[in-house]
Amino acid sequence: MPAPFERLDPSRLPPVTGRPRLFTIPAGQSFVDTLADTLLDRAGADPLDLAATLILVPTRRAARSLREAFLRRSRGRAVLLPRLRPLGDADEEELTLAGREDTLDLPPAIEPLARKFLLARLVMGWWRARGEAADLGAAVAHAGELARLIDEMETEGADWAALDGVVPDALAGHWQATLDFLKIAARDYWPEIRDAHGAMDPASRRNQLLLLQAEQWRAAPPAHPVIVAGSTGSIPATAHLMSVVARLPRGAVILPGFDAAMSDDDWQKLDPGHPQWTMREVLERLRADRAEVGLWPGGGPVPAPGPRQALLAEALAPAVTTERWSATSRDLDLDAALAGVTRIDAADSPAEARAIALLMRGQLEQPGQTAMLVTPDRKLARRVAAELSRWSVEVDDSAGTALAASVPGAFLRLVLAMVAGGFAPLDLLACLKHPLAALGLPRGDMLRALRRLERRVLRGIRPAPGLASLRAIAREEEVPAGVLDLIDRLEDACAALARALAGGTGDLAGMVTAHITAAEQVAATDAAPGAEALWRGDAGEAAAGLVQDMLAAAATLGPVPARDYAGLFETLAGAVTVRPSHGLHPRLRILGPQEARLEAADLVILGGLNEGGWPAEPPADPWASRAMRRDLGLPPLEKRLGQAAHDFATLAAAPRVVLTRATKVDLSPTVPSRWLRRLEALVPRGLWQAGPAPGWALSLDPPEGAPWPEPAPRPPVEARPVTFSVSDIELLVRDPYALYAKRVLRLRPLDPIDAPPGAADRGNIIHDVLDSFLGGALRGPLPPDAVERLEAIGEAAFARYSDRPAVRSFWWPRFRAVARWFVAVEDQRRLMGIVTLAVETEGALSIVAGGREHRITARADRIDGRPDGYAVVIDYKTGTPPTKSQMQAGYRPQLPLEGAMIARGGFPAVAARPVGGIEVWQLKGGRPPGRIAAIADGDTDSLVEQALEGVARLLARYADRAQPYLATPNPKQAAYGDYDHLARVGEWGQGEGGA
Numbered sequence: 001m002p003a004p005f006e007r008l009d010p011s012r013l014p015p016v017t018g019r020p021r022l023f024t025i026p027a028g029q030s031f032v033d034t035l036a037d038t039l040l041d042r043a044g045a046d047p048l049d050l051a052a053t054l055i056l057v058p059t060r061r062a063a064r065s066l067r068e069a070f071l072r073r074s075r076g077r078a079v080l081l082p083r084l085r086p087l088g089d090a091d092e093e094e095l096t097l098a099g100r101e102d103t104l105d106l107p108p109a110i111e112p113l114a115r116k117f118l119l120a121r122l123v124m125g126w127w128r129a130r131g132e133a134a135d136l137g138a139a140v141a142h143a144g145e146l147a148r149l150i151d152e153m154e155t156e157g158a159d160w161a162a163l164d165g166v167v168p169d170a171l172a173g174h175w176q177a178t179l180d181f182l183k184i185a186a187r188d189y190w191p192e193i194r195d196a197h198g199a200m201d202p203a204s205r206r207n208q209l210l211l212l213q214a215e216q217w218r219a220a221p222p223a224h225p226v227i228v229a230g231s232t233g234s235i236p237a238t239a240h241l242m243s244v245v246a247r248l249p250r251g252a253v254i255l256p257g258f259d260a261a262m263s264d265d266d267w268q269k270l271d272p273g274h275p276q277w278t279m280r281e282v283l284e285r286l287r288a289d290r291a292e293v294g295l296w297p298g299g300g301p302v303p304a305p306g307p308r309q310a311l312l313a314e315a316l317a318p319a320v321t322t323e324r325w326s327a328t329s330r331d332l333d334l335d336a337a338l339a340g341v342t343r344i345d346a347a348d349s350p351a352e353a354r355a356i357a358l359l360m361r362g363q364l365e366q367p368g369q370t371a372m373l374v375t376p377d378r379k380l381a382r383r384v385a386a387e388l389s390r391w392s393v394e395v396d397d398s399a400g401t402a403l404a405a406s407v408p409g410a411f412l413r414l415v416l417a418m419v420a421g422g423f424a425p426l427d428l429l430a431c432l433k434h435p436l437a438a439l440g441l442p443r444g445d446m447l448r449a450l451r452r453l454e455r456r457v458l459r460g461i462r463p464a465p466g467l468a469s470l471r472a473i474a475r476e477e478e479v480p481a482g483v484l485d486l487i488d489r490l491e492d493a494c495a496a497l498a499r500a501l502a503g504g505t506g507d508l509a510g511m512v513t514a515h516i517t518a519a520e521q522v523a524a525t526d527a528a529p530g531a532e533a534l535w536r537g538d539a540g541e542a543a544a545g546l547v548q549d550m551l552a553a554a555a556t557l558g559p560v561p562a563r564d565y566a567g568l569f570e571t572l573a574g575a576v577t578v579r580p581s582h583g584l585h586p587r588l589r590i591l592g593p594q595e596a597r598l599e600a601a602d603l604v605i606l607g608g609l610n611e612g613g614w615p616a617e618p619p620a621d622p623w624a625s626r627a628m629r630r631d632l633g634l635p636p637l638e639k640r641l642g643q644a645a646h647d648f649a650t651l652a653a654a655p656r657v658v659l660t661r662a663t664k665v666d667l668s669p670t671v672p673s674r675w676l677r678r679l680e681a682l683v684p685r686g687l688w689q690a691g692p693a694p695g696w697a698l699s700l701d702p703p704e705g706a707p708w709p710e711p712a713p714r715p716p717v718e719a720r721p722v723t724f725s726v727s728d729i730e731l732l733v734r735d736p737y738a739l740y741a742k743r744v745l746r747l748r749p750l751d752p753i754d755a756p757p758g759a760a761d762r763g764n765i766i767h768d769v770l771d772s773f774l775g776g777a778l779r780g781p782l783p784p785d786a787v788e789r790l791e792a793i794g795e796a797a798f799a800r801y802s803d804r805p806a807v808r809s810f811w812w813p814r815f816r817a818v819a820r821w822f823v824a825v826e827d828q829r830r831l832m833g834i835v836t837l838a839v840e841t842e843g844a845l846s847i848v849a850g851g852r853e854h855r856i857t858a859r860a861d862r863i864d865g866r867p868d869g870y871a872v873v874i875d876y877k878t879g880t881p882p883t884k885s886q887m888q889a890g891y892r893p894q895l896p897l898e899g900a901m902i903a904r905g906g907f908p909a910v911a912a913r914p915v916g917g918i919e920v921w922q923l924k925g926g927r928p929p930g931r932i933a934a935i936a937d938g939d940t941d942s943l944v945e946q947a948l949e950g951v952a953r954l955l956a957r958y959a960d961r962a963q964p965y966l967a968t969p970n971p972k973q974a975a976y977g978d979y980d981h982l983a984r985v986g987e988w989g990q991g992e993g994g995a
């Protein structure tokens with residue numbers, strides 16, 4: 001462990017004295033261009049002095065922007081650039097601390113992932129102690145938030161001892177338990193754990209480096225110029241460094257967007273949500289007065305704000321001063337303030353994105369012109385980037401993409417989900433249809449085999465988990481050898497990962513290694529190893545970095561439950577951001593508000609200006625309530641709203657700015673941002689300029705005209721079917737187009753993938769079982785063990801679905817209830833003299849209509865004979881039965897047609913006899929398990945005759961070439977059909993999903 005060092009506390013350091021050199025670059029001017037111009041002008045006499053200058057900026061992106069500004073303003077001539085260093089990523093090299101021995105005593109910063117894992121162990125232990133579910137992925141996510149709180153405490157110089165001053169009784173029960181955890185874990189255990197690893201928290205180490213640098217310069221002022229540019233000093237250690245730099249002989253601090261024109265009264269009334277709150281706070285930390293801030297570079301008085309800046313300042317004035325708006329609004333030059341301002345209220349997010357993309361694309365038509373979209377809405381940013389891609393314009397989104405959503409990140413997640421899910425059909429297809437998947441084969445060959453596997457094996461009810469089940473089904477289906485080879489390759493690739501995830505707990509490093517091995521083997525092609533494609537590009541490098549970090553930190557986490565590994569990887573991959581290693585476009589940019597600080601462009605577009613989006617509501621803190629934050633000495637969450645307001649006010653002061661929002665997002669109405677509403681209070685609606693972009697957006701993808709009408713195919717008479725099943729007749733009545741697609745075009749719908757057990761499948765099983773049971777005992781009393789015999793037949797039937805676990809788990813208990821009910825009813829019927837004449841018997845009927853002979857076939861579930869000589873048509877239903885009114889109207893003619901076949905001797909197994917009843921037996925297995933619905937009794941003859949006459953008229957109509965096959969001739973009877981998408985019902989229909 002490194003030797004102990006003396007920690008510097010900014011509150012205990014001697015105050016920095018002397019007059020500070022404070023400057024500002026007003027909002028509305030390009031911060032980086034103005035700074036570059038003045039420094040280049042100064043360097044005209046001594047270029048080496050510019051090279052020796054050290055400029056400290058808030059972020060790496062700001063350093064890159066300033067470097068580009070120097071190159072842009074140098075106009076091609078050779079220039080020795082100053083040294084540019086970011087403040088936020090301070091370390092020994094960047095802040096040149098080589099001269100102090102204190103630096104050598106600083107322990108290294110603890111690795112971020114190792115810290116997450118160590119904190120996650122504390123969180124898991126706390127959850128288990130409270131008897132709560134302990135999921136490792138969730139624990140790591142909470143550990144990340146706890147690490148953020150620890151860093152915030154270090155950043156603000158807050159003391160964990162303040163936890164003792166928090167009154168538990170003033171908190172809700174949840175926060176009382178959280179307070180106890182923080183006292184034990186964050187205050188007591190964590191420092192010991194961290195010190196045992198010989199490390200410091202990153203924020204603490206950064207603070208010490210900044211303070212050491214400040215004290216070094218205070219003791220020995222550097223001979224070269226030092227400038228802190230664009231920082232708001234929100235970190236106390238940074239503010240201390242700025243205070244020292246401001247008082248160096250050759251030092252300067254340049255504040256962004258400082259409002260020198262604000263009255264002293266307003267200055268005192270500022271609240272944390274105001275744009276100038278951060279300025280007031282940094283001046284207090286610098287021990288400086290507002291009057292000491294001068295205009296860069298000379299230090300003279302800051303000029304009066306222009307009309308735009310005056311409007312923004314008044315619109316964003318402290319809430320307690322808004323009563324003066326009725327008077328002050330008359331003093332504003334609104335025409336001049338709104339010159340160069342465009343406002344777009346788009347109908348929805350896609351329309352907003354199209355309008356923004358057109359504005360940015362328009363800038364490319366003007367030589368050298370630049371544009372940037374600034375928005376915290378990443379969905380809007382992605383939409384705009386996608387719209388720009390239609391012109392082959394690729395734009396750098398500074399926010400990047402989550403690794404989990406990138407190509408390699410998604411592939412790693414899909415491989416893991418596939419194996420963890422037991423190779424369930426949807427998981428397997430999602431993984432193997434990913435562009436990286438090849439399994440050592442040419443990509444085309446693998447996809448052809450996968451399509452055969454999908455059609456023959458994976459569609460329908462989910463098979464049992466594991467590849468052995470898929471292999472067994474594939475062999476039963478006699479699939480081509482290439483499909484079996486695909487299964488074998490997949491099994492070989494994922495064997496190690498499947499074993500790692502099958503255990504109870506295991507070593508994280510072993511799981512990660514097995515995961516990566518599986519992913520590389522699945523990604524391999526016949527021409528290249530999988531690693532070559534998997535770890536390629538910016539996203540591949542980020543994925544490789546995450547894997548390396550997980551392997552390095554695995555020991556700190558300890559044994560990992562196998563069931564939690566997938567959630568753990570998902571959490572970690574979602575926390576990694578992938579950013580392009582270089583800008584994709586030199587003139588267009590998409591930035592977040594923080595990244596846009598100090599940036600400039602000829603056209604600035606502020607997008608997503610809806611309440612809750614910009615400004616965003618402060619995120620919920622799982623570890624500290626607002627009251628706890630106050631007692632701990634942490635800044636209020638509203639301070640972030642003030643920083644967001646400062647960003648907006650600075651960006652909105654650009655010479656050309658477009659303010660955009662969508663009136664609806666995801667079909668929900670939105671409320672304009674509070675800043676827009678404040679501007680609306682001062683600016684009459686008619687003064688806003690919308691510009692041509694919304695109209696361009698509408699014409700970008702013009703509608704193709706009115707939707708095409710309902711299809712009305714009229715095939716030749718000889719192509720029309722003359723043989724129908726009774727279910728085909730029902731289909732012809734309800735959805736003629738579906739019959740056309742099925743019988744004329746001969747199209748068959750595919751079974752859904754990973755389908756849940758459906759009523760049709762259950763009905764087939766029950767029909768088969770009852771047919772087998774009654775086939776051996778049509779007449780006479782049932783044996784005493786009839787229920788057991790029926791259940792035994794059911795066992796055999798369900799055994800055929802042993803590879804479909806959902807069938808047995810969902811249906812077997814219901815079948816047993818049906819079996820008991822069925823035997824009881826059957827016994828009672830036989831005592832009444834009712835006999836079963838036939839089960840699952842086939843019949844037919846001929847009808848001459850329209851000059852053509854038509855044959856109608858049926859397969860009756862059951863036909864019983866009553867003692868009076870009449871037959872009863874029985875239909876087993878596991879779903880909704882037909883009603884008598886539907887039969888009378890001709891919509892459900894199946895059972896009446898079966899009755900007609902009986903009366904005419906159409907069933908060879910049953911002698912012709914009159915029909916005395918139609919019954920539907922509902923066999924749902926619920927409460928009650930079954931129910932007999934007598935659809936027709938005394939009027940069965942008339943119902944049968946009505947059905948025959950209606951079917952004859954129907955067939956005669958379709959024997960005419962002029963009769964089309966329409967999709968919904970009877971809208972009241974319309975239901976979802978397998979062929980609705982081919983009929984384009986959603987385009988022209990008036991029902992659900994209709995236009």
